[in-house]
Amino acid sequence: MKKEIIIHVGAPKAASTYLQEFVFPFLKNVYYMLPFSVRFKNNEKEKKRWQGLMIS
Amino acid sequence: MKFSVFNYKVEYLNNIEQVKKDVYDYLNSLEEDKIIISQEFFFQKPALIKFFKELFPNAKIFLVIREQADWLESRFSQLAKSGGSWETEELLRRLAFNCNWLEAYQDYVKTFGKDNVLILPMEKLKQNRDGFLDEFYNFTGIERFYPDDNKVNPKFYNKGYSRASFFIAKSLNRFLNHEQKLKLKHLLLRRLDKYLSWSGRNMIDKKYKKLIKIYYEESNSTLSKTTGINLEKYGYVVNKSGNFEKLKKINYQKYIDNLAEKYKNKKIVVYGAGSFFEYVIKNYDLNGLNITAISDKKFQGTNEEMYMNYRAISPYEIAEYNPDVVFSGIYDPYITNQVRYFIEELNNKKFTWEELSEVGILDKLKPHWILS
Numbered sequence: 001m002k003k004e005i006i007i008h009v010g011a012p013k014a015a016s017t018y019l020q021e022f023v024f025p026f027l028k029n030v031y032y033m034l035p036f037s038v039r040f041k042n043n044e045k046e047k048k049r050w051q052g053l054m055i056s
Numbered sequence: 057m058k059f060s061v062f063n064y065k066v067e068y069l070n071n072i073e074q075v076k077k078d079v080y081d082y083l084n085s086l087e088e089d090k091i092i093i094s095q096e097f098f099f100q101k102p103a104l105i106k107f108f109k110e111l112f113p114n115a116k117i118f119l120v121i122r123e124q125a126d127w128l129e130s131r132f133s134q135l136a137k138s139g140g141s142w143e144t145e146e147l148l149r150r151l152a153f154n155c156n157w158l159e160a161y162q163d164y165v166k167t168f169g170k171d172n173v174l175i176l177p178m179e180k181l182k183q184n185r186d187g188f189l190d191e192f193y194n195f196t197g198i199e200r201f202y203p204d205d206n207k208v209n210p211k212f213y214n215k216g217y218s219r220a221s222f223f224i225a226k227s228l229n230r231f232l233n234h235e236q237k238l239k240l241k242h243l244l245l246r247r248l249d250k251y252l253s254w255s256g257r258n259m260i261d262k263k264y265k266k267l268i269k270i271y272y273e274e275s276n277s278t279l280s281k282t283t284g285i286n287l288e289k290y291g292y293v294v295n296k297s298g299n300f301e302k303l304k305k306i307n308y309q310k311y312i313d314n315l316a317e318k319y320k321n322k323k324i325v326v327y328g329a330g331s332f333f334e335y336v337i338k339n340y341d342l343n344g345l346n347i348t349a350i351s352d353k354k355f356q357g358t359n360e361e362m363y364m365n366y367r368a369i370s371p372y373e374i375a376e377y378n379p380d381v382v383f384s385g386i387y388d389p390y391i392t393n394q395v396r397y398f399i400e401e402l403n404n405k406k407f408t409w410e411e412l413s414e415v416g417i418l419d420k421l422k423p424h425w426i427l428s
Contacts, residue, residue, distance in 0.1 A: 003090065005093065006091065009120075011096070011120065012097075015120055015181050023203060027199065028201070033091060
């Protein structure tokens, strides 16, 4: 695969939300992927909120 | 096609070739050259390291850490916000031993190579946001971007509870259903915390905080040396002054005096005459303790009868002294735990044990399965 993968392994409560919401989505030539986590599994409201980030 | 590889069933993820094909096909169809994958739970699942390596062997890893006592406090607050009602000690048992950032860093370095792992303290983001992001951009080669802090919507910040709200939520959550918990959260965050901020944000007892800092002092120190990041500058306690000088930061004599009170008129044998016990004996008053002998494997097969004015005995002889309690003079509670097993096997007898190392107090919170 030719793509360069960067894995952000941020501890919870260590600026992950800041990076995920205010930095990563705005980077040029970067596809920011937020994999589903269990917290979205049973929460339709959260799912809708993140729909824009879902890959369909 | 919905792409949610990290949520697929285990059977699918075990078929790594199929996962690779699906993921590569998808990623290669994207226009962008660089892909960032981000999720907090990666940190809590070390088994993922191997999976990542198989899937993305040349990946770059970006780790963000936070000073452990501060991190635990924030986690506690978050758990109370999420509806939890655990007691602080129970939470410490669950979480206080899962924040050895050195181990996490070493695991990733071992797997991906040092040049492919960047670790940064979150505190740097607070102190020097642009410097923090610059390091990330230098590491990844991504074009620089700095968010306009004036436009950042504060509602998205994971704002924590005040101390008062934390205790209110923790006490009430157990009686509430999901909807009620949400209402309480909004009430506390949006209304009451305007007036309760005086209570500060300390959710963990100061004593525990101090112990947590001491507990991670060595690993943070090694992490600081290994990475070249001055963690002390960001509020981490690092060991600069020798192994046991840290005892001066706590009232260790008071700890000894409490032990003397607890074991008044009881016969005590100390096991472990290494550098830690020698430091203690030279710097603190142990006269309140009824120490009948000092045992160490180094006294076995020697003619040495006395050690620092105490009777010196081999590990085999402890039972002969019939102690009411055996004090471990070993600093590291992990080693104590191993030694304890062998001492009891050698003497064919179970003893009551006590720690001379105050770090051991924190370790007692640790469930047995972690120690084993």
